[in-house]
Amino acid sequence: MSDSAYITSDIKSNRNPHYERFRPRMYSTRMPIFWWVRKRPYVTFILRELTSIFVMAYAVILMIILGALGRGPEAYEALLAFFQTPFSIGLHVVIFVFVIFHSITWFKLAPTATVIKVGKKRLPGIALVAGNIALWIVLSAAIAWLLIG
Numbered sequence: 001m002s003d004s005a006y007i008t009s010d011i012k013s014n015r016n017p018h019y020e021r022f023r024p025r026m027y028s029t030r031m032p033i034f035w036w037v038r039k040r041p042y043v044t045f046i047l048r049e050l051t052s053i054f055v056m057a058y059a060v061i062l063m064i065i066l067g068a069l070g071r072g073p074e075a076y077e078a079l080l081a082f083f084q085t086p087f088s089i090g091l092h093v094v095i096f097v098f099v100i101f102h103s104i105t106w107f108k109l110a111p112t113a114t115v116i117k118v119g120k121k122r123l124p125g126i127a128l129v130a131g132n133i134a135l136w137i138v139l140s141a142a143i144a145w146l147l148i149g
């Protein structure tokens with residue numbers, strides 16, 4: 001029996017579990033945990049991803065409001081009283097700042113994710129970002145007008 005036959009049979013039968021003749025050697029460099037702090041685009045990316053937690057917090061708050069509405073006027077009034085506490089106002093301000101950051105960075109990312117062609121020319125990225133932000137402001141104003149008016 002040839003040497004290759006012995007090697008193959010050893011690998012198939014697991015008689016030689018430490019066999020490493022043809023095993024590739026993996027090379028991986030050590031990365032510090034804060035490797036992303038070195039460049040601004042990386043920091044922006046990580047912060048945008050982390051601010052999605054605050055977007056989720058607003059979604060949870062909306063579900064809590066809907067739940068209070070479903071339980072009746074007393075539960076809704078109690079929730080509104082809680083929302084007027086300094087803790088709740090401060091929490092909403094912090095969440096709002098992070099959600100605004102999240103929204104603006106996503107709008108800035110839109111030109112890389114969306115290609116809009118007018119004729120044969122691609123719409124400039126700044127036009128897409130400006131259009132998204134303008135639409136965001138108009139819709140926010142319309143919703144505020146409906147809620148306040």
